[in-house]
Amino acid sequence: MGDRKSRQIIRRALDNNPDAFIAVVGCYSQISPDKVIEIQGVKLVVGTNERAKIVELVEYAMDKEEKINMVSDIMEVREFEEMSIKNYKSRTRAFLKIQEGCDQYCSYCIIPYARGHIRSRRPESILEEVKQLAQNKFKEIVLTGIHVASYGRDLGNTSLIEIIELLHEVEGIERIRMSSVEPKTLNDEFIERLTKLPKICRHFHLSLQSGCDATLKRMNRKYTTEEYLRVVDRLREVFPEVAITTDLIVGFPGETEEEFKCTVDFIKRVDFSGMHVFKFSPREGTPAAEHKNQVSPQVKEQRSKIITAIAHDRELTFKNKFLNKKMDVLFEHKVEGQSSIYEGLTDNYIRVFAASEQDIKGIILPVELKAIKEDHIEGMLV
Numbered sequence: 017m018g019d020r021k022s023r024q025i026i027r028r029a030l031d032n033n034p035d036a037f038i039a040v041v042g043c044y045s046q047i048s049p050d051k052v053i054e055i056q057g058v059k060l061v062v063g064t065n066e067r068a069k070i071v072e073l074v075e076y077a078m079d080k081e082e083k084i085n086m087v088s089d090i091m092e093v094r095e096f097e098e099m100s101i102k103n104y105k106s107r108t109r110a111f112l113k114i115q116e117g118c119d120q121y122c123s124y125c126i127i128p129y130a131r132g133h134i135r136s137r138r139p140e141s142i143l144e145e146v147k148q149l150a151q152n153k154f155k156e157i158v159l160t161g162i163h164v165a166s167y168g169r170d171l172g173n174t175s176l177i178e179i180i181e182l183l184h185e186v187e188g189i190e191r192i193r194m195s196s197v198e199p200k201t202l203n204d205e206f207i208e209r210l211t212k213l214p215k216i217c218r219h220f221h222l223s224l225q226s227g228c229d230a231t232l233k234r235m236n237r238k239y240t241t242e243e244y245l246r247v248v249d250r251l252r253e254v255f256p257e258v259a260i261t262t263d264l265i266v267g268f269p270g271e272t273e274e275e276f277k278c279t280v281d282f283i284k285r286v287d288f289s290g291m292h293v294f295k296f297s298p299r300e301g302t303p304a305a306e307h308k309n310q311v312s313p314q315v316k317e318q319r320s321k322i323i324t325a326i327a328h329d330r331e332l333t334f335k336n337k338f339l340n341k342k343m344d345v346l347f348e349h350k351v352e353g354q355s356s357i358y359e360g361l362t363d364n365y366i367r368v369f370a371a372s373e374q375d376i377k378g379i380i381l382p383v384e385l386k387a388i389k390e391d392h393i394e395g396m397l398v
């Protein structure tokens with residue numbers, strides 16, 4: 017699906033402007049450079065590790081007659097590609113990439129082949145950028161990467177929890193949020209250290225993918241449902257009102273009715289506050305794509321509907337707990353088309369709208385939550 021969309025966008029770019037110079041950059045070109053270069057109109061193909069040099073590469077290729085393929089072997093790359101933020105448009109939440117690549121090889125995923133081995137950004141470089149972000153009035157840092165949990169393994173002398181502790185010291189930063197982490201990362205010691213850090217957002221996105229151990233094994237995920245549940249229970253013990261969100265794949269090859277039922281029971285037991293549900297789609301070059309027992313599109317659709325309905329219901333139950341309560345909201349921007357309504361997030365990931373005559377962008381303010389709407393809660397500044 018992703019490949020097809022990429023090809024459509026490339027063609028659309030050419031339709032919009034037949035004289036455009038078209039360079040294709042990223043995972044699709046890294047995995048299939050030969051296919052991409054064949055697409056009519058494409059002049060330059062760049063992989064996932066030369067992005068910082070894109071301007072020079074385009075300048076170099078512009079006056080050449082022939083098409084140019086600059087994709088290098090990503091598996092050879094061992095250094096984190098530094099691309100820090102130089103200009104700031106919004107001043108609320110900053111997504112900070114601390115890690116690249118993945119060595120997990122989940123059986124459905126192409127990312128290890130597209131992004132290569134894990135490479136962690138040096139702590140000094142991360143700290144420097146976060147100080148800069150704080151000076152530029154950012155209040156929240158979201159730590160991102162391809163597999164954030166493995167941060168530091170290649171450097172040897174640091175780890176994810178150490179980086180979080182380091183950034184926690186930066187004055188001006190009021191919230192630190194982790195993007196997706198693997199449940200096993202959050203062992204007892206890690207959670208214990210997190211509890212000492214008041215700036216940590218009470219929101220953890222723990223990728224589940226399946227609630228059945230047999231399916232997880234085929235997916236080559238490295239945890240069991242029992243281990244997963246233990247982490248969730250511990251987080252709920254130490255962080256009141258914590259939001260636990262997840263990703264789930266339905267219709268993974270070989271997923272039987274019993275396996276799916278197992279997943280349904282498990283997600284009800286965990287009681288997520290938010291879920292992203294994906295129907296399995298085979299990626300060429302991965303073991304799961306070769307699996308004989310592919311699930312039919314109709315069954316995938318049906319299973320996706322069942323999980324989505326449960327997810328929706330649980331999300332509502334979670335939000336309901338906060339009605340008429342006061343929560344701190346970091347306001348990000350005005351709601352589109354509304355002159356005095358601002359939107360922002362609580363630390364436990366509830367999107368909130370509130371009216372204000374003053375500019376409250378980039379400020380954390382207490383809000384009383386009043387009414388649940390489609391994708392947010394309406395509240396009043398207090």
Ligand code: SF4
Binds near residue numbers: 125128
């Ligand atoms: S799903 Fe995530 S952990 Fe698994 S291989 Fe892909 S990027 Fe790595």
